[in-house]
Each structure stands twice: as C-alpha cells, then as structure tokens.
Amino acid sequence: MSHIEQIPPELTWRIRGQVLYPDQEFAKAILDQDDEGMHFGLFYENKLISVVSIFRKENEIQLRKFATLEPYQNKGFGTELLKYLIELLRLDNCDKIWCNARKNASGFYTKFGFIETDETYHKDGYDFVIMEKTSF
Numbered sequence: 708m709s710h711i712e713q714i715p716p717e718l719t720w721r722i723r724g725q726v727l728y729p730d731q732e733f734a735k736a737i738l739d740q741d742d743e744g745m746h747f748g749l750f751y752e753n754k755l756i757s758v759v760s761i762f763r764k765e766n767e768i769q770l771r772k773f774a775t776l777e778p779y780q781n782k783g784f785g786t787e788l789l790k791y792l793i794e795l796l797r798l799d800n801c802d803k804i805w806c807n808a809r810k811n812a813s814g815f816y817t818k819f820g821f822i823e824t825d826e827t828y829h830k831d832g833y834d835f836v837i838m839e840k841t842s843f
Contacts, residue, residue, distance in 0.1 A: 714748040716741035719758040728758035770806040797843035805839035
C-alpha cells in the first residue's frame with residue numbers, strides 16, 4: 708500500500724542523491740531554493756521511495772528533482788506521484804507545470820501531456836529538454 712504526503716526538504720536529499728547524483732557529493736542533492744518549495748514523497752510499505760519538489764512563480768509550477776529509488780522504478784510509483792501532483796495543481800488553478808527533463812526521461816512526461824519545448828541543454832553529463840504542460 709502506498710501513500711503520498713508533503714515532506715520537509717531534508718527527506719528528499721537522500722533519494723535525490725542516490726538516484727540523480729550517485730557518483731557525486733551529497734551536497735549536490737541540496738538546492739539553495741529548497742526552503743522556498745514544497746516537497747512530496749511517496750511512501751510504499753512505510754518506506755519513502757519517490758520524491759519530487761515543486762516551486763511556484765506566480766501561477767506556474769516547476770517540478771524539480773523527481774526521483775524514485777531504483778528497485779521501485781518502472782512499477783508505477785512515479786506515475787502515481789505525478790498524477791497526484793497534476794490533480795493537486797489543477798485544483799489550485801495552476802496555468803502551467805514545467806520541468807527540466809533528462810532527455811532519456813522525456814517519454815515519461817509525454818504520457819502525462821507534457822510537451823517538449825525547443826529549449827535544450829547539456830549539464831553534468833546529461834542532455835536535458837524543458838517540457839511543459841498547460842492543459843489540465
């Protein structure tokens with residue numbers, strides 16, 4: 708059984724580090740803006756296995772540092788967390804959700820109506836594309 712709840716930023720750091728920055732220092736997982744965001748975690752059998760952070764600027768929301776522990780990937784947990792956030796933000800009358808998606812994960816976001824923009828970049832050995840969702 709899984710459940711989703713809002714969590715403090717410090718609870719996101721371990722999973723961010725393990726999934727997104729496995730070969731880098733722990734500090735890489737900490738954002739300077741973490742205190743300005745809202746952070747959500749998906750718990751499975753009372754274990755935190757997936758995290759994402761959201762940052763609001765006016766009526767737009769940026770998703771950041773979406774990460775699911777490797778043994779739980781491709782099992783629907785990330786899908787459950789993203790569906791939850793999309794519905795939460797729809798009810799909050801959000802105009803746009805966007806993220807800097809790793810190119811190899813863009814298909815995941817496409818399934819939820821995110822569209823790739825023309826904005827791409829390369830950072831820390833990964834190719835990224837900015838993706839956005841404006842219809843709910």
